[in-house]
Each structure stands twice: as structure tokens, then as C-alpha cells.
Amino acid sequence: MQIYLPIAEVSVNAFLLLGLGGLVGVLSGMFGVGGGFLMTPLLFFIGIPPAVAVATEANQIVASSFSGVLAHLRRKTVDLRMGTVLLIGGLFGAALGVLVFNYLKSLGQVDLLVKLCYVLFLGIIGALMFVESLNAIHKSRKSGKPAPRKKHNWIHGLPFKMRFRTSGLYISVIPPLIVGVVVGILAAIMGVGGGFIMVPAMIYLLGMPTKVVVGTSLFQIIFVTAFTTMLHATTNFTVDIVLAVLLLVGGVIGAQIGTRIGVHLKAEQLRILLAIMVLAVCGKLAFDLLITPTEFFSIGTAGGH
Amino acid sequence: MRILLALLFLALPAQAEEVVLGLSRDSVSISTTFDGSDILIFGAIKREEPIPDGPPLQVIVTIAGPDQALTVRRKERKFGIWVNTEAVEVDSAPSFYAIATSAPFNEVISRVEDLRHGVSIPRAIRSVGAPMTVADPQAFSSAVIRIRKANSLYQILEGAVQVDQQTLFRTSVTMPANLTEGNYRTRIFLTRGGVVVNQFETVIDVRKVGLERWLFILSHEQPILYGLMSLAIAIAAGWGASAVFRLIRP
Numbered sequence: 001m002q003i004y005l006p007i008a009e010v011s012v013n014a015f016l017l018l019g020l021g022g023l024v025g026v027l028s029g030m031f032g033v034g035g036g037f038l039m040t041p042l043l044f045f046i047g048i049p050p051a052v053a054v055a056t057e058a059n060q061i062v063a064s065s066f067s068g069v070l071a072h073l074r075r076k077t078v079d080l081r082m083g084t085v086l087l088i089g090g091l092f093g094a095a096l097g098v099l100v101f102n103y104l105k106s107l108g109q110v111d112l113l114v115k116l117c118y119v120l121f122l123g124i125i126g127a128l129m130f131v132e133s134l135n136a137i138h139k140s141r142k143s144g145k146p147a148p149r150k151k152h153n154w155i156h157g158l159p160f161k162m163r164f165r166t167s168g169l170y171i172s173v174i175p176p177l178i179v180g181v182v183v184g185i186l187a188a189i190m191g192v193g194g195g196f197i198m199v200p201a202m203i204y205l206l207g208m209p210t211k212v213v214v215g216t217s218l219f220q221i222i223f224v225t226a227f228t229t230m231l232h233a234t235t236n237f238t239v240d241i242v243l244a245v246l247l248l249v250g251g252v253i254g255a256q257i258g259t260r261i262g263v264h265l266k267a268e269q270l271r272i273l274l275a276i277m278v279l280a281v282c283g284k285l286a287f288d289l290l291i292t293p294t295e296f297f298s299i300g301t302a303g304g305h
Numbered sequence: 306m307r308i309l310l311a312l313l314f315l316a317l318p319a320q321a322e323e324v325v326l327g328l329s330r331d332s333v334s335i336s337t338t339f340d341g342s343d344i345l346i347f348g349a350i351k352r353e354e355p356i357p358d359g360p361p362l363q364v365i366v367t368i369a370g371p372d373q374a375l376t377v378r379r380k381e382r383k384f385g386i387w388v389n390t391e392a393v394e395v396d397s398a399p400s401f402y403a404i405a406t407s408a409p410f411n412e413v414i415s416r417v418e419d420l421r422h423g424v425s426i427p428r429a430i431r432s433v434g435a436p437m438t439v440a441d442p443q444a445f446s447s448a449v450i451r452i453r454k455a456n457s458l459y460q461i462l463e464g465a466v467q468v469d470q471q472t473l474f475r476t477s478v479t480m481p482a483n484l485t486e487g488n489y490r491t492r493i494f495l496t497r498g499g500v501v502v503n504q505f506e507t508v509i510d511v512r513k514v515g516l517e518r519w520l521f522i523l524s525h526e527q528p529i530l531y532g533l534m535s536l537a538i539a540i541a542a543g544w545g546a547s548a549v550f551r552l553i554r555p
Contacts, residue, residue, distance in 0.1 A: 004339040004482065006517040007524060011340055011482035059535045066543030071550070112388055226536050233532030237524050241535050242337070242516075248539065252546040256553070289386040297448030298389070300376045 007240035008052040014246060016046065021060075021247040025254020027277070028064065030261055030270060036061045036192035039247065041118055041281050050111050052240050054101075055232035058187065059244045061225045064251055065195075065218040072215030079166035079212045082176060083219040086198075089177040090224040093184020098231040101189055105236075112289075117190050119286045125196055126278035133271035140268065167208045167216075175206055180220065187221075188228050195221055322362070323351045324493050324505035332510040333480065333489075335517055341482045344368070344509065346405075347475035350495065360498035362471040363406070363413040367424060367494075368478055368509065370401030370458075371487030377445040393445040395432045400485040402429050402459045405476040407466040415499035422494065422501060426450050426459055457481045486513055 003014040020042055028035035036057050043053035072078050104110045158172035179201045183194035198217045202208045208216070233239040265273075329345035346366050356362075375398050378389040404424065406413045419425050432446045439445070453459040458481060466476040489509040495502050513521055524531045 001338070002340040002482065003337055004335055004517060006513065006520045009483060009485070059539050062536060063539035063543040063546075066540050067546040067550075068543075070544065070547040109389060112386075116386075226539075229536060229539075230529070230532040233524065233535065234528040237528060239524070239532065239535050241520055241524075241531070241538065244535060245538060245542075248542045252542060252549075255546065256550065292382075293380055293387055295448075295452060296380050297445065297452065298378050298380070299449060299452055300378060 003242065003246070005048075005052075005240050005243050007238060008048050008056075008243060010047060010049075012046060012048070017243065017246040018250040020046070021250020022254035022257075023250075024247075025064075025251035025256075026258035026261065027254075027274070028251070029255035029258020030265070030274075035064065035251070037118070037122065037190070037196055038277070038281060040114075040190065040192065041285060043243075044115075045284075048240075048243065049238075050114055051105065051236060051238045052243070054114060054190065055229065055236060055238040056240045056243045056247070057192070058225045058228040058232065059239055059241075060247045060251065061192070062222055062229060063248050064255065065221045065225070067252070067255070069215060069218040069222060072218060075215075076166075077212050078215040078219050079164055079208070080219070081162075082164045082167055082169075082206075082208070082212075083216045085162070085173050085176045086180040086183075086216070086220040087223050089180020090184035090187070090220055091227055093181035093186075094188045094224050094228045094231065095184075096181070097185035097188025098228070098235065100185070102235060114190060115285050115289060117186065119282055119289065121186070121190070121197065122278050122282035122285070125200075126275050126282055128200075129271055130275035130279065133268045133275060136268045137272070167206075167212055169206070169208065171206065179205065183220075184224050187224050188231070194224070321352060321354060321357065322495055322503050324495060324503055325349045325351050326493060326505055326507060328491070328507070328509065329477075330509075331507070332512065333484070334512060334514040335484060335486070336514050337516055339482060339484075339517075342480045342484075343477055344480065345475065345477045346491070346493075347473075348493065348505075350472050350474075356471050357497070362468065362502075363408055363496045364466045364468055364474045364476075365407075365413055365424060365492075365494040365496065366403075366405040366466055366476055366478070367490075367492045368401065368403045368480075369399040369429060369490045369492075370485055370511070371399070371489075372397040373400050373485070375449065377448055379445070379448075391439050393432065393439055393442055395430060395446060395449060398430045398432075398446075398449055400458065400487070401480065401489065402426055402453075403462065403478045403480075404460070405462040405465040405478060407464065407468045407474065409463050410461065413496050413499070414494070414501070418496070418499060418501050422492075422504070424494065426461065456483070458483070480511075484511055486511055 001014045002011045004011045020039065024035040024039045027038065040053050040057045043057065044050055069078065101110060104113050158174050160173045161170055162173050163170050179198060183198050186192060186194050186197065195217050199213055202213045202217060203210060229239055326348040333342045350362065375395040376392050377395055378392045380387045381390040410425065414424055419428060423429055427450065430446050430449060432442065450459055466474055468474045489511050491507050491509050493505045512518065
């Protein structure tokens with residue numbers, strides 16, 4: 001069934017969108033990632049204009065992370081204080097990101113920037129995850145214990161220290177603020193929640209306990225993506241509510257199925273599958289940038305949207 | 306004064322052949338399930354005198370979407386990847402343009418008449434402001450034509466108009482799903498030997514309707530409300546999913 005999207009102004013198959021939402025939902029349920037970093041490139045592939053894909057995806061992430069954070073609040077695995085600090089940085093970063101986005105849109109380079117960001121971040125995260133999970137599989141075969149993480153590093157020497165009880169930390173507010181800003185910028189430019197960058201940063205840079213990381217990251221993501229949605233809706237008019245609803249419905253159902261599948265797989269196997277998928281998306285995007293295009297020209301509306 | 310008016314009236318050429326037009330529809334509604342539209346254009350030629358001798362009557366039908374200013378960008382390889390570099394502003398290009406003719410285009414209308422009435426696709430595109438740094442501005446407007454032809458937004462349907470007895474004509478134009486809203490100017494030209502003998506103009510109204518229209522207007526006129534509504538739907542869906550989750554597995 002073809003459906004005409006009022007903002008994107010293209011006609012797409014509704015079942016394709018439901019299917020995509022479901023597929024990414026399954027993956028996010030299996031791996032505990034927001035799925036934005038997979039969904040946005042998939043939307044590019046099916047012909048949704050990048051500006052609409054990015055803005056709409058931000059709206060969809062609000063839904064999936066809100067659903068997730070409710071579960072974490074019940075389990076008391078959200079560090080609200082840390083979340084708020086990350087959020088302050090995040091809102092600032094999101095505003096900065098939308099400014100950069102609009103400036104590049106006027107130059108006609110926004111597609112390139114979004115795609116380069118994707119190739120770069122998907123490539124790095126995918127490769128790191130691939131190597132790490134290979135090592136983990138290797139180690140579990142030898143049944144050796146994982147090396148303990150270093151508890152103290154240069155981060156702990158910075159001023160403006162603050163106590164985060166839920167995380168059991170007493171550290172400077174500067175690193176969480178910076179992490180927040182970086183994730184905010186990425187959220188605005190790439191249309192992702194940024195969980196796949198924030199989670200490693202919280203574990204390895206801030207030294208937060210793994211059990212509060214996901215909930216806290218989701219808490220922060222809700223507000224940053226909600227803010228990004230509002231900014232895109234008011235400055236670019238590129239949030240397509242029909243597209244968002246179709247993706248949401250698929251995503252919600254997919255996430256339930258995904259969580260069930262996830263239970264039956266080993267953690268390392270899951271991570272290596274995710275890494276392969278991330279690298280595949282990255283490879284496809286990089287390939288498109290590198291090969292000689294069949295059409296050298298592209299048409300854009302004069303003076304922005 | 307009265308004599309002048311009378312003279313003017315006399316000076317007007319008598320319309321020997323005139324178009325009487327019918328359209329299968331004079332409006333196209335873009336609804337949620339919109340998937341393109343076929344428009345049947347038919348008509349007759351009214352004349353007071355017998356069919357004139359000489360070259361046979363030919364018919365040209367054009368449908369043009371609203372004009373838009375465009376920015377056309379060209380990709381070039383820089384640092385190994387393909388990047389948008391040069392840009393040319395096209396002052397106005399129709400968002401949709403279809404030409405249906407009763408014979409090959411060059412036979413139905415002369416170059417001079419094409420120039421005068423702006424019939425062919427290149428004549429419908431206006432581009433004057435190419436920057437001096439761009440060596441080949443024509444390449445940009447021909448790129449617009451090439452890309453839009455590939456998307457069925459620009460169509461040349463040579464020989465698609467059927468003319469019976471030099472009196473009745475009919476054709477059909479398929480409009481694709483990715484249409485822009487607006488008034489679609491529809492023109493019918495009658496030609497003999499490449500010269501336009503009569504022309505007729507009407508408008509096909511292409512509008513988003515229902516939910517599509519409401520959402521589009523809301524997003525542009527009440528962006529804050531629209532943004533909040535999007536968020537409210539997202540929050541409700543997220544909460545709903547969480548509630549269903551708890552019901553399924555307590």
C-alpha cells in the first residue's frame with residue numbers, strides 16, 4: 001500500500017516502513033541500542049530526503065527511549081543527577097548542531113556532512129566492537145578473567161567536582177558536560193540519540209557502573225532528541241509525523257520480538273552480529289561516496305527548504 | 306474614438322478554428338493514498354467554415370506545474386570522494402511539465418512559434434543568473450531536464466494525441482506520485498504547417514486534501530504546536546509500548 005508523506009512529499013510503501021521500523025526495533029531490542037544510527041541511513045536508501053529523515057528519526061527516538069527509560073526508572077538504574085549534567089551539555093550541543101546543520105544546508109553540503117559523520121562513526125564503532133567481541137570470544141574460550149578496568153585517570157584531576165550518588169562517583173562536571181555537548185551535536189546532525197557513542201564514553205571515560213549507564217543515557221537522549229525535534233520542526237519544517245508514526249508502530253512491535261530473540265543468544269555473538277551490521281551500513285555509505293556517480297548533478301530548492 | 310474601436314475590432318483575425326475542451330478531471334487531490342493520476346484530455350475543433358486545405362491540423366497539449374526557483378549543484382571528486390562544488394540558480398522551472406503532440410515535435414511547431422509560445426521543455430525553464438565562474442551553465446539546465454525526465458516529472462509524448470477527421474482529439478497524461486501542490490497550467494495549441502492557429506488555456510488544480518493538507522499547513526503555520534504534537538505522539542507510543550510490555554511479561 002503506497003502512502004503519501006505530507007512533509008517528505010514522496011510516496012512510499014507503508015508496509016516497507018512498518019517492516020523497516022520492525023527490523024530496527026528487533027535489533028534495538030536484541031542489542032539495547034536506540035537504532036537511530038541504522039534507521040536514518042535506511043531511510044536515505046528508500047529515498048526519503050536526508051533533512052526529513054534526520055528530523056523525523058529524532059522524533060522516533062523520543063518514543064523508543066521513553067519506553068526504555070520507564071523500565072529503567074522502575075529498576076532504579078537511572079542516575080538523574082548525572083543525566084541532568086549530560087542534558088545541560090546536550091541541549092547546548094543540539095542547538096549548536098542545528099546551527100551547523102542549517103549553515104551547511106545553505107551551502108548544499110548537508111548530505112555530505114551527514115553521510116561523512118555516518119561513515120566515520122559507524123566505521124569506528126563497528127570496528128571497535130568487532131575487535132572487542134572477537135577478543136571476548138577468544139578469552140571466553142580460554143576461560144580467563146577479564147582485566148579489571150582502571151579506576152583512576154586524568155579525568156579525576158579536573159576542578160568543579162560533584163558527587164553522583166547513584167553512580168557512586170565524585171568527579172568533575174566538565175567531562176560529562178563535554179560528552180553531553182558532543183552527543184547533542186551528533187544528535188542534531190545525524191538524527192541519532194547518540195547512545196552508541198555515549199554508552200562507551202560513560203563506561204570508559206567517566207567510569208560509571210555499567211548497570212546505570214543505559215538508563216542514564218536513555219534519560220538524557222529523550223530530552224536531547226525532543227529538543228532536536230522541536231528545533232527541526234520550527235526552523236526547517238522537516239518533521240514528517242506520518243513517517244514517524246509508521247516507524248514507531250513497527251519499532252514498538254519489533255522491540256518486543258527482539259528482546260525475546262536476544263535472550264537466546266550469547267552476548268559476544270550478539271555484539272559481533274551488531275558489529276557486522278554496523279560495518280555493512282558504513283561500507284554501503286562509503287561506497288556511494290567513492291564510486292563515480294551516474295548523475296553528477298542534483299536539484300535543490302533555492303534558498304533552503 | 307468609436308471609429309478607432311471599430312477598426313480595432315475589424316483588425317482582429319477571425320478565429321477560423323477554435324478549441325472546445327473537455328477534461329476527465331479539473332482537479333487532482335493528493336490524499337494519503339495518492340499514487341499518481343491519469344488525466345484524459347479531449348476536445349473538438351469548432352469551425353464556421355469547411356476544413357481548410359493545406360497541411361493537416363496538428364494538436365499540442367502541455368501541462369505545466371507551478372514554477373519554482375532551483376539550485377542545481379554539480380558533484381566533483383575532491384580528496385577521493387564526490388562533493389557538491391559548483392551551484393547554479395535556475396530562476397524558474399516548472400515542477401512538472403508534460404507535452405503531448407499529434408506528430409513528431411519538429412513537425413507540429415516551428416522554432417519561431419515554439420520561442421513565441423514557450424512550448425518545448427527548454428523554453429519552459431528560465432535561467433539567467435549563472436555565476437561567471439561556471440563555464441557551462443547550459444549543462445545545469447539540461448541536467449534539470451534529464452533528472453526530471455528520469456523521474457517522469459518532465460515528459461515528451463510525441464504522437465500521443467490522436468486526431469480524428471481533423472476535428473476530434475484526445476490524449477492522456479500520467480502524473481506521477483511525487484507531485485507538488487499548485488495550479489497546473491494546461492494549454493492546447495492547434496497548428497497548421499508549424500504555425501499556431503488557435504490556443505486554449507485552462508487550469509488543473511492539484512491540492513493536498515484531508516489529513517495531508519491539515520498536517521502540511523499545521524507544520525508551516527503552527528510549527529511549535531506541530532512539534533509538540535509529534536512529541537506527544539512519540540511519548541504516548543513509548544509509554545504505551547512500556548505498558549504493553551508489562552502486561553505481556555509481568
